[in-house]
Structure formats: C-alpha cells, structure tokens
C-alpha cells in the first residue's frame with residue numbers, strides 16, 4: 001500500500017516536472033463560449049503540425065484536454081492538467097473531378113468560415129450547417145448537425161495524433177462510429193486523440209436539403225425565389241441569428257442536453273396527457289422527442305439562479321449572465337435533469353462536454 005502511494009507520488013512528480021515547459025495557469029475564460037473563468041494548469045497552443053514534436057514522453061500519463069473553439073464545453077473546475085488549444089490552419093484540395101471536390105481542412109480552422117468558403121467556391125453540401133460555432137476539429141467529435149443535415153454525410157476521413165503512442169492515425173468514416181451527436185471520440189477514444197485535420201467530399205452540383213420544416217418555410221417565404229445553396233446558407237444564418245443567443249453577448253454552449261430517444265409506449269403515455277407533445281420516428285421505431293419541450297413543461301424556461309439561467313426563449317440553452325461558475329451551471333443542469341426524470345421518467349443526457 002505504502003509502496004503504491006510512493007510510486008504514484010513519484011509518477012505525479014515526474015509528470016509535473018515534464019509539463020513545466022508549457023505555459024502555466026492560463027485563464028480559459030475567453031476560450032470557452034460559456035465564458036467560465038477556469039484556469040488550465042498547463043497550456044499549449046498548437047499553431048504548426050511541427051509543434052506536435054513537442055508532444056512526446058513529456059505528456060505521458062498526464063491529464064490532457066484538447067480544446068477547439070470551446071463552444072461545447074463546460075469547465076466545472078480549474079483544469080489540473082494540460083490543455084492543448086488547436087490553432088492549426090490550412091485548407092487544401094486533395095481530389096477533384098467534374099462532380100466532386102474533396103478538401104482536407106486543418107482542425108483549427110473556424111467551422112463557419114470554412115462553410116462560407118466552400119459556398120464561395122461553389123462546393124455544395126455544408127450550407128445547412130452554416131453558423132455553427134467552433135472549429136473544424138470539433139465537428140466530428142459530436143457529429144454536428146442542424147436543419148436536417150449532419151457533418152457525417154460529407155465526411156471522408158480524419159487524421160489524428162495519438163496522445164498515447166504519439167503517432168498519426170487516419171480514421172475512416174466507419175471507424176468514427178458517427179451517430180446522433182456522438183462518435184467514437186466521445187466514447188471509446190475520449191481524450192485519446194488530437195484531431196489534426198478532417199476531409200470532406202462536396203458536390204459541384206447543388207442538391208438542396210429542405211427536409212427540415214422550419215428551413216423550408218423560411219425559404220418559401222419569398223415564393224418567387226428559386227433557391228440555390230447560397231440562398232439556403234443565408235436562410236440558415238437568418239434563422240440562427242433570430243433564434244439563438246449570441247455567445248459573445250451572453251455566455252452559452254448551444255443546446256445543453258441531447259434530444260432523448262424514447263420507446264413508443266412511453267411516447268403514447270405522455271401524448272395521452274399532452275396534446276402538443278411531438279416526436280420524430282426513428283428507423284428502429286423509437287421516437288426522438290424535444291428536450292426543450294420537456295424542460296419547458298417542468299417550468300424552467302427563463303429561470304435564473306444568480307448568474308446561471310435558462311434562456312428566456314430557449315429552454316434547452318443554459319446561460320451565464322456574467323459571473324456564473326461552471327459549478328453553478330452544472331448544479332442548475334442537474335436540477336433540470338432531476339425534475340424531467342421525476343415528471344416524465346425520461347433521463348436527459350448532456351450534449352455539452354462537462355470537464356471536471
């Protein structure tokens with residue numbers, strides 16, 4: 001027992017010594033859209049792929065967190081380890097023909113700027129995913145999706161740096177195990193790989209995706225318009241700007257919880273009590289229901305507790321009115337979760353990555 005304690009102490013001591021070469025006690029406040037004032041004990045900004053050479057045995061056994069745009073994280077405490085902020089830049093064409101173009105995009109590129117650039121070049125597909133905050137490297141982690149599209153539809157591969165054996169590995173689409181707001185990087189390989197770049201295959205021919213009702217209605221507002229992908233892009237931006245709180249004005253990380261998927265019998269049980277309860281049938285017969293509706297029915301919309309709150313128009317979005325701590329937001333989210341479980345017997349799962 002004593003020997004094990006000493007061994008752990010020695011290991012911890014050496015980890016600390018090796019990490020000394022990184023920046024220390026860096027505030028992450030401006031690096032997460034919740035605006036949580038947490039500190040990283042050690043910090044490294046990756047600007048060039050050659051910076052990866054600095055990541056070898058010196059980080060073995062350390063606690064590491066890979067940070068993109070910080071738009072899907074909640075830091076509950078100061079981070080007692082190494083935060084690697086990915087700022088790798090660059091976009092290159094790696095394959096092209098009359099129908100398609102495949103682009104390899106560095107993980108530190110801003111997602112929306114990348115989407116915008118694809119449309120300017122008449123490469124189509126990503127228009128429904130406009131204005132999602134964050135960086136390209138963050139997109140595959142939870143398989144971002146919006147307005148009837150998901151990044152996995154255009155994804156070809158990604159390259160990632162293994163933080164255990166310090167080698168680059170290429171992941172195919174199949175290996176990423178993409179699903180609704182998840183991937184292998186949120187489960188089996190959580191915090192194991194640092195994504196370096198992602199490849200997307202886009203079409204040179206427009207192929208409009210208007211299956212999301214709200215988007216279709218926005219586009220049809222002007223009946224004389226013959227929509228093209230650029231018009232869809234603008235329509236998506238308009239809807240998002242109208243609906244979603246801007247993190248530069250009020251701290252938030254978008255939807256805090258995932259929309260739960262429930263059994264048909266459970267759905268019918270609730271539907272018998274609430275006429276306005278809605279769900280989308282999944283291929284396996286279960287139904288995806290709106291977490292926002294459940295939260296609203298529990299009376300949380302617009303609720304505020306100190307500087308932590310639930311957005312007044314959007315019960316799925318938790319907000320930091322200024323000086324909320326990560327713990328304040330987490331406590332509020334737990335209360336919401338408990339009340340939804342009690343009232344509806346449905347367990348909400350966070351979409352946001354909670355870093356403790």
Ligand SMILES: Cc1cc2nc3c(=O)[nH]c(=O)nc-3n(C[C@H](O)[C@H](O)[C@H](O)COP(=O)(O)OP(=O)(O)OC[C@H]3O[C@@H](n4cnc5c(N)ncnc54)[C@H](O)[C@@H]3O)c2cc1C
Nearest residue numbers: 068069070071072133134135137138144145146195253254
């Ligand atoms: C206002 C608002 C609206 C949003 N709308 C949507 C939406 O419509 N659809 C949607 O899906 N999401 C949405 N989000 C959530 C968020 O924007 C996305 O999940 C985004 O892809 C996160 O990217 P990021 O770079 O900010 O990642 P971060 O928040 O920095 O990190 C998120 C996770 O990805 C990991 N990660 C990030 N970069 C890397 C990397 N290079 N290598 C390894 N791991 C990495 C982190 O470790 C963490 O686990 C919204 C957020 C906000 C604030």
